[in-house]
Amino acid sequence: MSLLEVNHLHFSYTPEVEVLKGIDLRFNGETTAIVGQNGAGKSTFVKLLKGLLHPNEGEILFNGKNTKDYTPAQLAKDIGMVFQNPNDQIFKNTVISEVMFGPLNIGNSEDEAREKSIKMLKKVNLEGYLETNPYDLSLSERKMIAIASILAMETGIVIFDEPTMGQDFAGKQKLKEIIYELRDQGKQVICILHDMDFAAEIFERTIVFNQGKVLMDGPSREVFAQKETLGQAYLEQPHIAQIADQLGLEGSYLTDEQLIKVLKERLEA
Numbered sequence: 209m210s211l212l213e214v215n216h217l218h219f220s221y222t223p224e225v226e227v228l229k230g231i232d233l234r235f236n237g238e239t240t241a242i243v244g245q246n247g248a249g250k251s252t253f254v255k256l257l258k259g260l261l262h263p264n265e266g267e268i269l270f271n272g273k274n275t276k277d278y279t280p281a282q283l284a285k286d287i288g289m290v291f292q293n294p295n296d297q298i299f300k301n302t303v304i305s306e307v308m309f310g311p312l313n314i315g316n317s318e319d320e321a322r323e324k325s326i327k328m329l330k331k332v333n334l335e336g337y338l339e340t341n342p343y344d345l346s347l348s349e350r351k352m353i354a355i356a357s358i359l360a361m362e363t364g365i366v367i368f369d370e371p372t373m374g375q376d377f378a379g380k381q382k383l384k385e386i387i388y389e390l391r392d393q394g395k396q397v398i399c400i401l402h403d404m405d406f407a408a409e410i411f412e413r414t415i416v417f418n419q420g421k422v423l424m425d426g427p428s429r430e431v432f433a434q435k436e437t438l439g440q441a442y443l444e445q446p447h448i449a450q451i452a453d454q455l456g457l458e459g460s461y462l463t464d465e466q467l468i469k470v471l472k473e474r475l476e477a
């Protein structure tokens with residue numbers, strides 16, 4: 209039994225346009241990137257996983273049980289989702305009350321919620337801003353507040369919608385640390401990304417959405433090696449793979465380290 213199982217999923221916002229056109233996927237713990245051009249249906253898909261939208265056809269099973277048989281409160285304990293735009297998520301007037309809202313909402317005591325929230329705010333380097341209004345901070349800091357809020361709920365599944373958008377190098381390094389830590393804790397991480405370099409470097413599995421369907425699904429190394437198929441979804445290979453291609457190297461290169469190792473070996477030979 210898969211942790212999350214998606215069968216024959218169809219979804220439309222309006223009767224004229226079908227946004228998801230039959231998705232079948234299983235999630236069994238591997239860190240997973242979802243990529244695809246704008247409008248491919250990625251955000252819609254994760255909103256369905258989180259139970260914010262409901263399928264028109266097909267089903268989503270969490271631990272073998274249809275998500276429509278869970279209440280939103282039950283699902284909230286297990287599936288956390290960081291929205292693409294933190295302004296859609298943040299509504300409290302201090303950082304600490306914003307982060308505590310989720311844990312309190314799923315039944316943590318005031319003390320537990322505060323303790324978990326401070327721990328997560330430390331993780332994103334915002335523990336110095338507990339009483340600050342989130343809207344007095346930058347957008348990238350608000351993104352980190354939104355991330356801390358979801359992490360503080362300690363859900364087994366964590367979904368990120370575009371977490372790298374607007375983050376500088378340090379922010380991306382922080383995200384990388386967080387994703388690795390969640391993976392090491394045995395949590396299911398699913399992450400929508402436009403940054404192919406980040407997807408290729410960090411995620412074990414990559415799913416490519418194209419026009420409401422799954423175009424590719426597999427180990428990131430295999431998916432990102434397929435330049436032509438990525439092109440069909442208007443996606444580019446990660447930069448490292450492009451450089452390796454231009455150098456005429458065979459094989460799949462996803463990280464600087466992999467490419468540097470091979471180049472050193474060649475120079476030394």
Ligand SMILES: Nc1ncnc2c1ncn2[C@@H]1O[C@H](COP(=O)(O)OP(=O)(O)OP(=O)(O)O)[C@@H](O)[C@H]1O
Pocket residue numbers: 221222227244245246247248249250251252253
């Ligand atoms: N609330 C809505 N009502 C009607 N149509 C919507 C709504 N939200 C999204 N859509 C449409 O559904 C399609 C898929 O949108 P979705 O946001 O899921 O794509 P996406 O792959 O996440 O794109 P992006 O990378 O730009 O976030 C798009 O054509 C979009 O315009």
